[in-house]
Amino acid sequence: MTSPVGLHRVIEPSGVLPQAATKLDNDPAIGADEVRISVERLNLDAASFRQLHTKHGGDGEAVRAEVLEIIRTRGKMHNPVTGSGGMLIGTVEEVGPRSPLGLSVGDRVATLVSLTLTPLSITDGLRRWDGAGEQVPAAGHAILFARSIAAVLPDDLDPELSLAVLDVCGAPALTARVVSGYPNAKVAVVGGAGKSGSLSLAAARRSGAARTVGIVPVEHEAARLRSVGLADSVALADARDPVALARAVTTALGGPADVTVVCVDVPGCEHGSILSTDEGGTVIFFSMATSFAAAALGAEGLAADVTMIIGNGYVPGHAEYAMSLLRSDAGVRALFDARLAAEKPE
């Protein structure tokens, strides 16, 4: 009997969830509700790659050796220093008869759960990878559990583009759900020009927001966001300055926001986002730099009756929803295309 969350794959310590395990069982034989993926590429988490790159002084051989060693000893790509993993692309190789994931053999998929909890085995020594970047061509296999998540990559889009969207697809789905709860919502997205920010702006508008503002820290981001028309207004503010942020939001929306979405990965945005939000409103924190204590004590100290939500990367249908925004919203598509073009060397 296999566990839907993969408890049966935990080798040590016993009793913990796969993410907390030091070692997973990466046996290619799958249980009745599991799926095996033939791996094509790993996308290492940026923080993880940076740590390895820095540790080895940019020596790609050494970086590759350490990644192989991590996967060999842990049965998963879980950087023990940063605690982070990444995601992978591959092709479905075998589907257990009771898998609820809806995948078919031959589907090209991206996994939307972290590599930190995905059983993984590498068979090619990562020989096609120079250890100099986060994109790792690889051969081997990975296992998905009943409660894992994978998205089928569309044939008609650049896989890089799909991946960039899928990487943050929880944000627009949760934003849509929350905004739908407020009739004629005023919505502020802090970090509106980024990947999760721009998708959240599009989701807010599609969910009936009456007015939206994208907050960005520098003029060139403001110009970019204005040019694609994703927000009703765009304003400059340092999100770490509570008074400046609240002033920018309130001015742009004609009052505080019903929903404030925090998408900037810098510490210290809690007080400003609370102060920008109306009584009875909601703040959604997607930034991993959010401090639980700063948010909890900040709202209490401001006597602010706001609901504060920890951004959950999983919402049912999140991948399809984000991809539909990419396809239907020219502004989203333009921002993502520009970002990919800037990242590609050629």
Added chain:
Amino acid sequence: MTSPVGLHRVIEPSGVLPQAATKLDNDPAIGADEVRISVERLNLDAASFRQLHTKHGGDGEAVRAEVLEIIRTRGKMHNPVTGSGGMLIGTVEEVGPRSPLGLSVGDRVATLVSLTLTPLSITDGLRRWDGAGEQVPAAGHAILFARSIAAVLPDDLDPELSLAVLDVCGAPALTARVVSGYPNAKVAVVGGAGKSGSLSLAAARRSGAARTVGIVPVEHEAARLRSVGLADSVALADARDPVALARAVTTALGGPADVTVVCVDVPGCEHGSILSTDEGGTVIFFSMATSFAAAALGAEGLAADVTMIIGNGYVPGHAEYAMSLLRSDAGVRALFDARLAAEKPE
């Protein structure tokens, strides 16, 4: 023109909120929307007192001297090491004509916003305090802003009892609000025998919960909670063990919880509380030991469609609601009375 959140009292650095300030203006002259309190006693935050006590090797004179020095230099009791403050009791001395707090001169009150953001001046050198405990008899004044919060202490209750309830009054109010959103809710309170936990259990029941369970770590707490009848069932589990916690909750409630309330101040309860909660359910984290990243990544890794809320200590009417639970629920009263009796030396 005064700021409702006290920006006009910030001396340095400029532009930050009072909580983030290194120095506040504690001038006794109040603005039109401020209130001045004549201080009777400070209740230092437990973590703050412990740090000072340890630093000075239990030398009460030295502890007292440092508290005085902190208040003198910062204009507030904000421990620079722990970042925490505490609360105070006093009597309303002057009320500005535009104060919205509803207080009258002569009211005996407890402040429900942290001392870390409350302008404070001490005039008696804390000479009645031996520096050996968190309760600090004091003379001086404190300032409340328009958006500060203070609760009038009832005449008919031991002030210690009122304070113990007011200290955690945000938890039952927010629990009530969330539970009310689920018809016939199944509710789990992790740490159900503690102050915030027992009040949350009472709030859940009063808000229409169909079934409640209190989870506790040790048998003597289970016996105590069972004896007062606050929960439909009581179960033992280590909240840091996700599988054990989920099993205990699911067994007691006949399925996962609609609402899980986390009231235990130990790290590592995120995964278990997520795993204990039904799809579409809500987890409320009141524990300051909650890790934002562990919660966000944990829910994603489990593909768990749960709403995760950062416990906000402020909900309108929270003090009155908690006091009404204390007065109307014999089980709550019995637990709090027993706790106070155990803490008092005589």
